[in-house]
Amino acid sequence: MLRNWITILLLAIPSLISFATQTLTGTISLIMVGDLGFLIIAIVGVSNIIMYNAFAIFSGIGHTVNYLVAQNYGSGDMRKGIQRTYLAMYMCITFAIFIAIVGFIGSDDILRWTGGSDQLVHQGSIYLEIRFYAMSFGILNFAFHGFLRGIGATKMSMVLSIITNIFILFFTYTLTFGEWGMPKLGLTGTALSVLIGESVQLLICAYVFFVILNKKFHTRDRAAMVFQWAEMKLLALESGKLGVQEFSLSLSMYIFTAFVARLGDQALAANEVSLNVMSFGFMPAFAFGATATILVGQNxxxxxxxxxRRAGTDTAILGTIFLVLLGTVELVYAEQIAHLYSSDPAVYKLAAELIMISAYLQIFDGLLNFYAGGLRGIGDTTFLLRVSFITSWFIFVPLAYLFIFIFHWGSMGAWISLYSFLMVMGISILVRFYRTDWTAVRLKEASHS
Structure with a gap:
């Protein structure tokens, strides 16, 4: 068991650092712009939810590359893994153009649909537009990272994330506040820092894939670049299912945010602060979930x-230990942490209450990610799609509406609905993982019929 746990940690810790770097970057950026007022916090928060939705629709491509390449790596057929990665790149480029167009023509309307104030829409539209451009590069980067995790190169993925986020932090500070000879652009500078970071990351990812990894995996093999309909159909189907799964979650969070927005800008700001703090719980959940995909897929x-299956179980145990330790820190220091983001008592006191009720309930979010990672490793994407759709639209959204607008429980009611949903979904995926007939699990292959 000790050897298995060491293997898991060697894969998970770089992923954990990678996700932690991204989370920490978002946190520091939010703290930086927090001094600009609670309206700016609210704009960033709403935009983050919108970006999460935009990313979720196409994130299935990266998740599919991750588990298919992991299976190909385990079977020793990396030529097919490279071919599938090229097909994923073709899809990503197409969707990147689409995302940029949506950002150019629709940022105002999308912000308005959230239910935010006119002032929020007026000040936030340029910020959101630039974030859409950054997302165009982001979906390509996510697919590259899916490949790296599929071959178990989590350290390389970590290094890329660290470099990218250093760029983002540097330009957030300099462009937002006009430091070190840079122009003072305020919130627009914050958005530009993300665009610069994602662009730099894409250049580095391309160099790693086409130059560094070519020595071992022949990533520039022209035969792998050939378009094959059967493989594209498989990739599109699996990406579609995983993308819709993520989109069901993210769209329900978008509606949840729109509900909270109707409680006022301060409540919305407190909600964003709380979500940002709780994202520190998401990082071990995502990291160990990604590790489960790697180990299950390769086996x-x-x-x-x-x-x-055993590796998936061990991964869930270790991930839960991390969440318990993190939750204890969040519970004890909730108000101090919230105060870092905002000096407005109405914002940080409410945020602290939300953080405290979430401290240990986030374990259910962990179970969701740990075991969903395992199910992705075996290609059980249809179940993940179904459970995501059912719990999002028949539990989360109705409960959020009921608790906020019928029972008038305010922000507290909103978060009770959030964790009721995560609890049901997490337990459902856990049960599916252990009720699966693992002796019948096989490699995912394209149908040539």
Whole structure:
């Protein structure tokens, strides 16, 4: 068992650092702009939810690359893994153009649909537009990272994330406040820093894939670049299911945010602060979930799915330990942490209450991610799509509406609905993981019929 846990940690800790770097960057950026007022915090918060939705629609491509490449790596057929990665790149480029167009023509309307104030829409539209441009690069980067995690190169993925986020922090500080000879652009500068960071990351990812990894995996092999309909159909189907799964979650969060926005800009700001703090719980959840995908997928490729099942269990145990430790810190220091983001008592006191009720309930979000990662590793994407859709639209959104607008429980009611939803979904995915017939699990192959 000790050897298994060491293997898991060697894969998970770089992913944890990678996600932590992204989360910390978002946190520091939010703290930086927090001095500009609670309206700016609210704009960033609403835009983050919108970006999460835009990303979620196309994130299935990266998740699919991750688990298919993991299976191909385990089976020793990396030529197919490279071919599938190229097909994913073709899809990403197409969607990147679409995302940029949406940002150019629709940022005002999208912000208005959230229910934010006219002032929020007026000040936030340029910020959101630039964030859409950054997302165009982001979906390509996510697919590259999916490939790296699929081959177990989580350290390389970590290094890329750290470099990118250093760029983002540097330009957030200099462009937002006009430091070190840079122009003072305020919130627009904050958005530009993300665009610069994602652009730089894409250049580095391309160099790693086409130059560094070419020595071992022949990533510039022209035969792998050939378009094959059967593989594209498989990739599109799996990406579609995982993308819709993520979109169901993210769109329900968008509606949740729109509900909270109707409680006022201060409530919306407190909600964003709380979500940002709780994102520190998301990072071990995502990191260990990604590790479960790698280990399960590679063992499926090797023909040892039961070993993968055991690895998935061990990954969930270790991930839960991390969440318990983190939750304890959040519970004890909730108000001090919230105060870092805003000096407005109405914002940080409410945020502290939300953080405290979430401290240990976030374990259910962990279970969701740990075991969903395992199910992705075996390609059980249809179940993930179904459970995401059902719990998002028949539990989360109705409860949020009921608790906020019928029972008038305010922000507290909103967060009770959020964690009721995560609890049901997390337990459902856990049960599915252990009720699966692992002896029947096979490699995911394209249908040539």
């Amino acid at each position: 499926v490729g090797k023909g040892t799915p039961l070993v993968g």
